[in-house]
Amino acid sequence: MTMELAIETRGLTKMFEDKLAVNALDLKVVKGSIYGFLGLNGAGKTTTIKMLLNLVYPTSGEAFVLGHDVVKDSVKIREKVGFVPEESHLYDYMRVSELIDFCRAIYSNWQVREVGRYLDLFELPLGKKVKELSKGMKNQLNLVLALGAGPELVILDEPTGGLDPVKTRDFFRVILEQVAEIGQTVFFSSHRLHEVERVADTVGIIHKGKLVFSKSLDDIKTNLKKIRVVFSEETSIAGLEKMPGVNMIKRQGRGYILECDGSVEQVKAKLNELNPVDIEVIDVGLEDVFMRYTGGGGDG
Ligand SMILES: Nc1ncnc2c1ncn2[C@@H]1O[C@H](COP(=O)(O)OP(=O)(O)OP(=O)(O)O)[C@@H](O)[C@H]1O
Ligand SMILES: [Mg+2]
Known part of the structure; x- marks a missing residue:
């Protein structure tokens, strides 16, 4: 329709x-x-x-x-x-x-x-x-x-x-x-x-001059998430960046931040197989989205 x-x-x-x-x-x-x-x-x-x-x-x-x-x-x-x-x-x-x-x-x-x-x-x-x-x-x-x-x-x-x-x-x-x-x-x-x-x-x-993003706020709230995962020792999560729903992976100390657009539960399950010491799903606000797509900041 x-x-x-x-x-x-x-x-x-x-x-x-x-x-x-x-x-x-x-x-x-x-x-x-x-x-x-x-x-x-x-x-x-x-x-x-x-x-x-x-x-x-x-x-x-x-x-x-x-x-x-x-x-x-x-x-x-x-x-x-x-x-x-x-x-x-x-x-x-x-x-x-x-x-x-x-x-x-x-x-x-x-x-x-x-x-x-x-x-x-x-x-x-x-x-x-x-x-x-x-x-x-x-x-x-x-x-x-x-x-x-x-x-x-x-x-x-x-x-x-x-x-x-x-x-x-x-x-x-x-x-x-x-x-x-x-x-x-x-x-x-x-x-x-x-x-x-x-x-x-x-x-x-x-x-x-380019439209880099367009979504409903509901969609942002339900589907855009960050997963923060920490391991007790050096652990590779190579290959996960190819999983559907994973937008970007950043290293953070002995862990990673995965920026996800949908499929959060599947990605989390996959990470759990690697026995992390801590794993957390974090909501993404409009500010995160804006920063991600403009590489800058708003004034609000
Ligand atoms: N009449 C004009 N002649 C030449 N360049 C222009 C003209 N109007 C806008 N521009 C240029 O076009 C680009 C877009 O400007 P625009 O005013 O559309 O931005 P904006 O998103 O509304 O910004 P702001 O948040 O500051 O209002 C800018 O680089 C601006 O310098
Ligand atoms: Mg303007």
Whole structure:
């Protein structure tokens, strides 16, 4: 069965002169999911998002958002997608209340009740001009406006960059509530691993323009494990690296760390045949996964 996709890219590529910013990206975001798009600074997240919204023209490959071609049908996409950019592009001279009224007038599907609720939650000062708001407040306002239009898909480019921990929690509560209520799809970029781990149900990692990892968080929790094994004397475990499910083996003192993707019990049984003095299965968190695939670190 093929799941319905909110976003699909095939070989999507962007060259800026001689810089390969996005490299043959094959991305699949299932409808109704909350997809965390992770990557280091400069990995290609914003460039990918801009191609989805036809703000940057792909060098090659193709992409579909809600079934529409991003280049040919960008107008239809804009009608159905709420977008919160990395940097705010709001009308600075308008008051918050004027901006809300303005959007309410242009969007046929404006969610009056929800917008009221979000404005209360964020305690946004309705009488202030947009240019008088802090960076975090502008982020919140952007989110309210993006969700207010009642979009099928919300695309957020590092949405919580300027938010304090309390507002970050409120921000995601709003999103999660709305998703639960109307089955929206959310695609958001981030390098805050804890945030992604808490909110997303699916995670993709982009590294140097390539999608190096894409899995559901459930799958990560159930299948990705580390086995730490210690022997009383020098013991070779040669051959185990070829066992299905074993990704990588590292030496550690008189033992080894085996990074596994599935088949943990079989691998453990095999190791037990070698009479270890200690053997332990350790859960792998998103941080381990991120480090493994980027060779670097997040900031969260
Ligand atoms: N308009 C542009 N002209 C030239 N190079 C660009 C342009 N926009 C982005 N790049 C380059 O493309 C690469 C990807 O940038 P992008 O902004 O997509 O990264 P990002 O993953 O969003 O990073 P960050 O986490 O810092 O926001 C970087 O090397 C960047 O310097
Ligand atoms: Mg970016």
